Amino acid sequence: MSVMDAPAGEPRSTQRHTTTPGRAARPRRLRFVLGKLFSLLLTLFIASLAVFFSRFLVPGDPARFLLRGRSPKPEALVEITRQFGLDKPAWEQYLNWLGGILHGDWGRSLTYRQDVSDVLLNRLPTTLQLVALAAVFITLLGLLAGIIASLNKGFGDRFILVTLTAAGAVPPFVAAIALVALFAVQLGWFPSFGSGDGFLGRVWHLTLPALALGITYIAFVARVTRSSMNEQLVREHVEVAMSRGLTRSSVVVRHVLRNALGPILTVSGVMIAGLLVSSAIIEQTFGLTGIGQLxxxxxxxxxxxxxxxxxxxxxxxFVVVNTVVDLLQPLIDPRIAAGTETR
Structure with a gap:
């Protein structure tokens, strides 16, 4: 029976309105991106509330701190309190603080008696350079160790796995002491103090701090890479690609490593964001003037x-890096994109 011959009451299932798959997927992708951005803004708003109001739980009066070591007069306390806006209600202080942040004004430092933004800008480049170099070491060394361990079964795999387990158990300050003792004191290859001048000088001075900061993360990324690649190596599509005569390197890059990048990217993004928190100990150890020490x-x-x-x-x-990772995952792994679109 043709479509024209179908009874009037019978739905004409053959008359379909075709829709381009790309057009149908775009609104879902847009909702996914907007949802992630909304979550980012909501998280930052809640974090700002927690960060600001937590100061009221800390014992001590900032105004009295400015005058400690001296007997403060009531007039001096009133002036300091008024100057730094400490006499206003908590909610008004929060709104003023948040509005200032949105306009690039972080307030004034009680210690340095200058704008907080100026204090941060003087220290932030050192920390960012340290974290960036540590991220490079984590990505390159972690991926390389994990790939080698996954592709070389037997003694090589066991040796790398034991080494990674030992490295992952070493605290950053212990790694810093060991690296300084070996490469700075014994061999004299790297300096053990300061951040250096110029690009090459910075890289040379920050090499040991970056390795000490990232050694635990290198071990973790390598273990995740090894586990993820081992899972992909036994997949059917890998065996089919090998049976078609493709070279081992081509199969590893196109079918194994690419599909294994999802969990590797997630773990790497979270840990690289966490480097900012861990940098305080390393900066103190190596005498770096970064925001961790500050x-x-x-x-x-x-x-x-x-x-x-x-x-x-x-x-x-931390929140921005995790959001970027979430947005990049569907582009790396089409299966995640398909799962996202069906939500």
Whole structure:
């Protein structure tokens, strides 16, 4: 029976309105992206509430701190309190603080008596360079060790696995001491103090701190890479590709490593964002003037404006990196994209 011959009451299932798959998927992808951006903004808003109001739980009066070592007069306390806006209600202080952040004004430092943004900008480049170099080491060494362990079964795999387990158990400050003792004191290859001048000087001075900061993460990324690749190597499509005569390197790059990048990217993104938090110990050990060292000093001196700014910078970096990873995963693995679109 043709479509024209079908009874009037019978639905003409053969008369379909075709829709381009790409057009149908675009609104879903857009909703996915907008949902991630909304989650990012909501997380940052909740984090700002927690960061700002947590200062009221800390014992100590910032105004009295500014005058410690002296007997403060009531007039001096009133002036300091008014100057830094500490006399206003908590909710008004929060709105002023949040509005200032949106306009690039983080307030004034109680310790340095200058804008918090200026204090951060003087320290932030060192920390960013340290984290960037550590991220390079984590990505390159972690991926390389994981790939070698996955593709070389037997002694090579066991040796790398044992080495990674031992490296992952080493705290950053212990790794820093060991690296300084070997490469700075014994061999004299790298300096053990300061951040250096110029691009090459910075890289040379930050090599040991970056390795000490990233050694635990290198081990973890390598283990995740090894596990993810081992899972992909036994998949049917890999065996089919090998049976068609494709070279081993081509199969590994196109069918194994690409499909294994999902969990590797997720873990790497989370850990690289966490490097900002871990940098404080390394900066103290190597005498680097970064925001990690500044955070420790500001907490000790009750410099709330600087502490709040650094914590918000770290939280923002963590949330943004995780959001970017979530947005990149569907582009790397089409299966995730398909799963996202069917939500």
């Amino acid at each position: 955070l420790v000093q500001s907490i000790d001196r009750l410099d709330f404006g600087v502490v709040q700014a650094i914590v918000m910078v770290v939280v923002t970096a």
